[in-house]
Amino acid sequence: MNDGKRGLVWFGVILGASLVVTAIIVSYVIYYVKTYNNSVITVTGVATKELKSDDVKWRSTISENTGPTTDDLKAGSVAMQGDLNEVLAYFAQNGVATSDITISPLTVNPMYQTPNGSYTGKFYGGMSGSLSGYDLSQDILVESHNVDGITALAQAASQYLVGKGIVFSSQDPEYYIQNSTLDAIREQMLGEALADAKSRAQAITEGVGAAVGNLRSSSVGVTQITPVNSTQVSDYGAYDTTSIDKLITYLVHATFTMR
Secondary structure (H helix, E strand, O other): OOHHHHHHHHHHHHHHHHHHHHHHHHHHHHHHHHHHHHOEEEEEEEEEEEEEOOEEEEEEEEEEEEOOOHHHHHHHHHHHHHHHHHHHHHHHHOOOOHHHEEEOOOEEEEEEEEOOEEEEOOOOOOOOOEEEEEEEEEEEEEEEOOHHHHHHHHHHHHHHHHHOOOEEEEOOOEEEOOHHHHHHHHHHHHHHHHHHHHHHHHHHHHOOOOOEEEEEEEEEOOOEEEEOOOOOOOOOOEEOOOOOEEEEEEEEEEEEEEO
């Protein structure tokens, strides 16, 4: 075989081998792309932590009823101021700072006597009646980081102040966790939730003889703040304000490739 024919043979061999290798590479790329696009697993990871509320809001109201005359209204206003001073002094004795207290403006509503009884506020339509007096009220809001102290005060205040002749109405305290506290634990808890998601994915894929690959995408779910040992959940998130001790739950939705 002369050199020219030998060269053509080698060229054919090399060309054929190149085509084979190219076909193998293209096939692998197609397989990889299909696998990457279709062989994925999506799971939800969870991280929980118990925290004690570090912020409390407590609302209360003082009120007075007066007669129908201007003098009655003035006397009622004076009595309200005296009641308010008594309440604020009691709060101060129990460690409530002035800066933690917000006092609403005095509210005055006329009261009317009708054939069917008394009515507070304005008349509408064909209603009629005679002015019988005024209902005076004032709201007090306490916002504090002293959760235990305000809780104890809220439990004792009504009995003490009513004993002083003050018409005092108290609402249940509302308990919160400061945003700064939640921000401080957020990053760590999201990391724990993502690790939990990967563990769940691994447990599932092992059952089908596969393995978890790379993280493809992730998103943060709603945050749940519920009482400890509660089963309360919501698709839109939950924020319980009735309990001092709370359970913080972070969710992460994660998608992993499978191999």
